[in-house]
Amino acid sequence: MGLTTTEAPFIEVAREQGALYIQQPYELYSDSNHLAWAHLYERMHDRWLTYANQHFLKGIESLCLDPTRVPRLSDVNRFLEPLTHFSAKPVSGYVPAFKFFDCLRNREFPTTITVRRLDQLDYLPEPDIFHDIAGHVPMHTDPAFADALVRFGDCAHTAAELAASISDEQERMRRLTSIIRAMARFFWFTVEFGLMNSQNGLKVYGSGLLSSYGEIKHCIESPQVQRFPIQLEWVINQSFEIDHYQPLLFYVEGFDHLFELVDQLEKWMREGKLDNVAPGEPGVNAADLASFAEHS
Numbered sequence: 676m677g678l679t680t681t682e683a684p685f686i687e688v689a690r691e692q693g694a695l696y697i698q699q700p701y702e703l704y705s706d707s708n709h710l711a712w713a714h715l716y717e718r719m720h721d722r723w724l725t726y727a728n729q730h731f732l733k734g735i736e737s738l739c740l741d742p743t744r745v746p747r748l749s750d751v752n753r754f755l756e757p758l759t760h761f762s763a764k765p766v767s768g769y770v771p772a773f774k775f776f777d778c779l780r781n782r783e784f785p786t787t788i789t790v791r792r793l794d795q796l797d798y799l800p801e802p803d804i805f806h807d808i809a810g811h812v813p814m815h816t817d818p819a820f821a822d823a824l825v826r827f828g829d830c831a832h833t834a835a836e837l838a839a840s841i842s843d844e845q846e847r848m849r850r851l852t853s854i855i856r857a858m859a860r861f862f863w864f865t866v867e868f869g870l871m872n873s874q875n876g877l878k879v880y881g882s883g884l885l886s887s888y889g890e891i892k893h894c895i896e897s898p899q900v901q902r903f904p905i906q907l908e909w910v911i912n913q914s915f916e917i918d919h920y921q922p923l924l925f926y927v928e929g930f931d932h933l934f935e936l937v938d939q940l941e942k943w944m945r946e947g948k949l950d951n952v953a954p955g956e957p958g959v960n961a962a963d964l965a966s967f968a969e970h971s
């Protein structure tokens with residue numbers, strides 16, 4: 676069985692035991708897991724050269740990933756940590772929102788260790804190691820991008836702190852829901868699906884795009900995609916759907932620009948501007964809400 680997405684007994688046991696932070700049992704990867712990684716990496720490579728931003732390309736080089744084998748997280752971290760003090764931290768599955776952002780604040784990136792099925796390379800029932808290590812982690816080698824992620828973590832702490840000051844339980848939950856929704860939207864349209872302006876036109880830095888063979892091309896070339904300069908007031912009120920190619924994307928001018936936006940997000944949160952964002956997707960689940968409330 677190996678460590679295949681939704682089919683890995685090792686992961687099922689960890690989840691049953693409530694173990695979120697785990698080890699990467701490298702010997703469990705099967706030949707078909709390694710082959711899936713090799714195929715994914717091989718077909719993505721030329722597309723990265725065409726569509727990815729230069730910080731990503733530099734990052735993927737400095738991580739020295741083996742194109743033919745599933746990466747060992749300890750190897751990845753050996754190259755990553757000296758650059759930005761970030762590290763990839765193996766997890767058994769979904770990390771509730773507050774914990775996720777808190778990890779970023781500590782320069783740890785919760786990382787899935789399973790690999791998608793070899794016979795379904797384009798189907799992702801949940802994130803896998805290719806999305807996390809090939810899509811996200813190369814960006815973490817860039818100091819300005821890494822700082823923006825840490826600032827996201829600060830936002831989560833601010834949200835919990837603000838919530839703690841509201842005595843009415845119902846009102847506290849209502850505001851937290853709105854703030855978490857705003858943060859999730861902002862994260863989605865930047866870290867997961869962001870574009871960046873460059874001298875050579877728009878390039879991709881969002882990890883959802885960087886790890887998708889079809890969408891990385893579609894998002895830049897298709898006339899069906901709307902691409903706008905990012906505006907914070909738009910993004911926090913904009914719903915999105917996760918089950919198809921994104922029809923609406925936003926671009927930043929660079930990672931200093933991204934950092935300024937996250938900084939602004941935190942200020943707006945303090946000013947109460949995130950307390951009533953437009954309803955709609957994404958939903959805020961009970962685990963996300965509880966993770967913030969616990970830290971209030």
Ligand SMILES: [Fe+2]
Pocket residue numbers: 802806811867882883
């Ligand atoms: Fe992601």
